Amino acid sequence: MAFDRSASRTYADLSRRNFLINGAVAGSGLVLSVSLPFGQGNAVGNDSFAPNAFIRIGPDGEIVLTMPYVEMGQGTYTSIPMLIxxxxxxxxxxxxxxxxxxxxKLYGNPLLGVQATGNSNAIRGAWKPLREAGAAARIMLIATAAGRWGVDAGSxxxxxxxxVHTPSGRRLKYGELAADAAHIAVPTNVVLKKPEEFKLIGTPAKRLDASGKVNGSVLYGIDARPPGVKIATLAQSPVFGGRLKSLDDSAARAVKGVRQIVRLExxxxxxxxxxxAAKKGLEALKIEWDEGAHSGLSTQDVARDLEQAILRxxxxxxxxxxxxxxxxxxxxxVEASYQLPFLAHATMEPMNCTVHFRGSECEIWVGTQAIARVQAMAAKAAGLPVEKVIVHNHLIGGGFGRRLEADGAVRAVEIAKQVDGPVKVVWTREEDIQQDMYRPYWVDRIAAGLDKDGKPIAWRNRFAGSSVIARWLPPAFKDGLDxxxxxxxxxLVYALPNFHVEYVRAEPSGIRTAFWRSVGPSHNVFVSESFIDELxxxxxxxxxxxxxxxxxxxPRAKAVLDLAAEKAGWGSVLPKGRGRGIALQHVFGSYLAQVAEVEVAKDGSVRVHRVVCAMDCGTVVNPDTVQAQIQSGVNFGVTAALYGEITLKNGRVEQTNFDTYQILRINEAPAIEVHVVKSAEPPGGxxxxxxxxxxPAIxxxxxxxxxxxxxxMPIDVNALKQPV
Incomplete structure (x- = not known):
């Protein structure tokens, strides 16, 4: 699969219709622009929706999809082309x-209203519009061929x-028809295939990006190397909000290969x-920081503040x-209190961004989940109009929400403004973990009432923590909620006749929060499914x-629950020290039940041996992707359960690398089974x-x-130790 970053196109204005194909001649090909309507009727302008995907058919018959989403391992660049x-x-x-x-305007995510890849909604947003685009293009091409042959299009x-002209067997390739098809009237209604007619959707498709990743031909952000590029790495104030007080860089300048020391606030x-050379130079710096107001902050302070906040x-x-x-x-x-810690993203590809600041314009090479946000914030940092900032997006070596943020690009621009020529800024692993933007810390107080038979008749939950959306997308934070x-x-999936949930927004001082894989549900499902187990x-x-x-x-929730329990052998006898736990959820538009089989050793250590998942994610586009994403998500979550925690001491993040922020090792990974319930519903995330x-299953x-x-969380080994 190739990526063409050089193509330049001018797109026509689009009407307010939820679906529009606007035919236009581009060279000798057919350009199809697809409007993906915003959810909640978020219009841009008075009479138009912002389209976010475009299809071009050239004279060679190749279909070019300008992809509004970015590939970071989730298979988007295979599944979405399958729709077309x-x-x-x-x-x-x-x-x-x-x-x-x-x-x-052109590429806003239809479910988010902004240009971003996240919230497990790329397929959800593209499901109907991109299929309609393909169907309409097919109709236009057939009409063009029928006109040339002087036959009825129905034949x-x-x-x-x-x-193909069915009676005679005559054939014309799409590329031969594309230029003329651009002048065909756009069909106002198209009939989509029925599920039983699918040839691609629902079948396992090999990843289009796999070969390029294996042979190294595709580029990640960290691979960008414009001519003359220099490499930079950095140290930022170890306390958020701190400032540079003094710097002795004489030893760093003496390191062979070091060209320049850039000082920022x-x-x-x-x-x-x-x-x-950059790392050796960094280690040779003698830095004194003015740590500022947060120099004494600890995790205990954050937890105490949240526990106070939850009282209101x-x-x-x-x-x-x-x-x-x-x-x-x-x-x-029944009453309980729950707490979940800050978590880092710890992606395999550390934060990086390459910038060439030329004074009157700025060019950026980066892997980002939110390219328009990067452009806007980089322009502000550069002091330039947005149109003077050119951003090239790349594949991402792990995002998990970290690359929805533009702080890495902004920092790179600040450095590049003092460098003559392009500079690639690469964060060390320590900087990547200690300067992350973390999943929020949450505190819950929850209670329920049971009748004489133990059935829940009431549920009440109040929780406190940071709202990432309130900062990242303020219009979506309304009436204290997002x-x-x-x-x-x-x-919840359960029938609860009396139900009350409150959220207290409480932003921690001195530490930055951000989206993290499954964000809100990673907190709420833990609490809800742990508590229903308590009941x-x-x-x-x-x-x-x-x-x-x-x-x-x-019935959809019940079906996945039953299937997971059956496949896991729920109720069968396990050896001493082992147990099974289940969790059920409906988030991101999908139903999922998971059974974890764990072993707790005498020293309190926990081993997750097996995970059985039953999934109803609606119509499955690519079964291989479904299985891979569940496996990936499970291992990511097992890491959080066993090890995941960011702690603060004296205003500093204590974890520094994979030795102190441990990731699940391959020998610890559980056996994972994925069972998919067949469904004709639209795809879920x-x-x-x-x-x-x-x-919660663990x-x-x-x-x-x-x-x-x-x-x-994470699991307290000491609490599980057996007495000697």
Whole structure:
């Protein structure tokens, strides 16, 4: 698969219709522009929606998709072309991908309203519009061929990139028809294939980007090497908000290969011929920091502030019936408090950005999940109009939400402004972890009331923590709430007649928070699924049976619960020290049940041996991607359960590298089974669902094995040690 970053196009204005194909001649090809309507009716301008995907058919018959999403391992650059190829009747290898340039108007994500890749919604957003685009293009090409032959279009069909006159067998390739097809009237209604007619959708497709990753031909951000580039690495104030007080750089300047020392208000960068020299120069610097107001901050301070915040009423996220009254009159009352820590992203590709600042313009090479945001913030840092900042996007070696932020690009621009020629700024692993923007710390207080039979009649939860959306996308934070922070805490799959959830926004001082794989659900599903397990235990009922009795109204949830339990052998005898735990969720538009089988050793260490997942994610586009994403998400979540924690001491992040911020090792990875429930519903999200559900499944399995309930992550080994 090739990426063409040099192509330059002018796109026509599009109407307010939810779907539009605007025919225009581009050279001798057919240009198709696809409008993906914003959710919630977010219009740009008075009479138009911002389109975010474009298709071009050239005289060679190749289909070029300008991709508004970025590939970071999730398979988007294979699955989304499958949608076009399916309806257009072409082979998947005929579709070529171009990275979309920064343009919020043209490439805004239809479910987010901004140009970004995240929230497990690339396939969800593209599902119908891109299929409609392919179908409409097919109709236009067939009409063009029928006109040339002087036959009825109904006597023609498309197959493998050609239009065929069925009675005579005459054929014309798409490339031969493209220029004339640009003048055909756009069909106002198209009929999409029925699921039973799919040839590509639902079949395992080999990743189009795999060969390029193996042979090294595709470029990640860290691979960018414009002519004359220098390499820089940096040290930023170890306390957020601190400033550079003094610097002795004499030893650093003496390091062979070091070319320049760049001083900023709160950082120092060493510019060199290569990374080795830059790192040696950085180590030779003698830096004194003015640590500022947060120099004494600790994790305990953050937790205490949140525990105080949760005492005050929050914004009501969902309220059904009268939970307080029902709990007061319940036969049994159950209460619990939960805490979840800050977490780093720790992507394999550390933060990096290459910038050539030329005074009147700025050129940037980076891998980003939000290219338009990078352009806008880089322009501000450079003191230039947005149109004078050129951004080239690349594949990403791990995003998990970290590269929805533009801080790395802004920092690189600040450094590049003092460097003559292009400079690639690469963060060390230590800088990457200690200067991350972390998943928020959360505190929950939750209570429920049970009737005499142990059935829940009321549920009340109040939780406090940071809202990433309030900072990242302020218009989406309304009345003290946002959809990310509350997802997984409200609209639960269970029938609960009295239900009340409040959110208290509490931003921690001295530490930055950001999106992290599954973000809000990674917190809320842990709390909800741990607590429903507590209710089952209080009622002295089996965890699966208890959940099942609350799902009569929700057949999709019940189906995945039953399938996961069956495939995991729920109820069968396990050796001493082992236990099974289950978690059930409906987040990112998908239903997922996970059973974790764990072993707790005498020293308290935990081994996750097996994970069984049952998934109903609606229509499956690429089964291989579904399985891979679940496996990836599970391992990411197991890491969080066993090891994940960012702690603060004296205003500093204590973790520095993979020795202190440990990642699941390959020998620790569990056996993972993925079972997919066949569904004709529209696709749900896949990239994050596996992460949010596995942590409570592990915690519940530990309870089953030991009788000890864990309400705080990561797992406290000391709490699980058996007495000698």
């Amino acid at each position: 190829a399916e309806e257009l009747e072409v082979g998947l290898k005929q579709v070529r991908i171009e990275h979309a340039p920064p343009n919020e 023609c069909h498309a197959e493998t990139g050609e239009v 709160d950082a120092v960068a060493v510019v060199a011929d290569h990374m080795g 009423p929050g914004s009501v996220a969902q309220s059904i019936g009268n939970a307080d009254q029902a709990i007061a009159n319940a036969a049994t009352r 959809p990310d922070t509350t997802e997984g805490a409200i609209d 089952a235990a209080a009622a002295r009922q089996d965890a699966v049976t208890y959940r099942r009795m609350l799902l009569d109204h929700n 896949m990239g994050e669902a596996g992460t949010s559900g596995i942590v 915690a519940n399995a530990i309870f089953a094995a030991t009788g000890k309930r864990l309400r705080k």
